[in-house]
Amino acid sequence: MSQGVVHHLTHPLIQHKLTLMRQKDRSTTGFRTLLHEVALLMAYELTRDMPTHAVEIETPLERCTGTEIDGKKTVFVVIMRAGAGLLDGMLEVAPGATIAGNLTYSGPNEATIPAGAVEGTVTFTERVDDETKAEVSKGLSALAPLAFFAGLTWKVIAYLMAFVTGLALILLAQRRMAGASSVIRTDTGPVAGWGALALLVTPLAAGVVCVTVIGLPLGIIALVLWGILLYLCQLPVGLLLGHLILGQNKPLESKGFMIGSLALGLLILSLLRAIPVIGFFIWFATALFGFGAFVVNERRLMRAHRAGDNAPIA
Structure with missing residues (x-):
């Protein structure tokens, strides 16, 4: 049985980007871009003190040096609390990420999940938020x-x-x-x-x-x-x-x-x-x-x- 560790993270830059997100429509490209940036910032803050070692990466253009985390493979699930239902029902699987098992989630809309990202089955349950119910x-x-x-x-x-x-x-x-x-x-x-x-x-x-x-x-x-x-x-x-x-x-x-x-x-x-x-x-x-x-x-x-x-x- 693997163990999970929860880190509560805050950062001025993350707070600033969340403020910008609140000013945009959830369906716009700008909102999604800010969401990706916040997720990357949180992942960076969580991993910057972890032991790593250099690895050689072969790309179609050139050979370069990258960084790999030492020890067991670690799964990072970024959970953001933006308030006012800003991220309610939003699920995104980053390109290249894999889920070694089943994925069950609910929300107002079905998420776009890259092909092959989930090794098991994907179960989606449509959920109507309180605002929609009220309308x-x-x-x-x-x-x-x-x-x-x-x-x-x-x-x-x-x-x-x-x-x-x-x-x-x-x-x-x-x-x-x-x-x-x-x-x-x-x-x-x-x-x-x-x-x-x-x-x-x-x-x-x-x-x-x-x-x-x-x-x-x-x-x-x-x-x-x-x-x-x-x-x-x-x-x-x-x-x-x-x-x-x-x-x-x-x-x-x-x-x-x-x-x-x-x-x-x-x-x-x-x-x-x-x-x-x-x-x-x-x-x-x-x-x-x-x-x-x-x-x-x-x-x-x-x-x-x-x-x-x-x-x-x-």
Whole structure:
């Protein structure tokens, strides 16, 4: 087991260079240059009293004399404390240096490490400093009112679109809308069964049909119609909710009463769907009973028409 020695070092020139570093941007070349100079000064101060001997160094240009430290190989790790987070997260491996083992470090950015400098594996963990966290938190706080307003605006628009669609159906097909809403109360079991079949099985069957070349157009048409009905499912359910609140014993004969019931029911559905977690189950129940209401009501109207009722189906 090797032993480590920690030296606390200070020097006027080092202090001066640190002062200059505080005046520069960390991303500039000047900052990096000053950082290298400070590291070299600290290494020099640490090694100047150590025993050394002269060695001959062969360079491409000439032969010269250098200095080598006596004894065991020594590893110098220069740790600078500059204050104010000046060097926070900065790691640099000097050219020619080697690390005989693994290197694990963390910081806001990944360091540039020369190839082959680390004999083992290099593990980097990204770390976000407190200043960055504060800036992100401040930015999110500033966006919170805007996000709330945007979400509220979208919900209002979605409500108005659904109401206008329901209004058009009441004006154009009052009998169908009233019947689809009523069967949810009178035939709840069949409505739920047909709703599950239409909601879950139809897209699967359409997807299977789309696999074949001949059935591709039919599958696409089926999926489009399924999507339209999925959107319209909220209308009979909303009409039923409003009807139950405004007067469940009053028949759905007046268009004005139906419009008022639809407006109130859609508003209640919009508020319930906005509740976290519960909103999904509200949406699913709406789709289930809405699909079933359309199917059961259409079957009832077709049976009445075949039985000799010549009244218009709408």
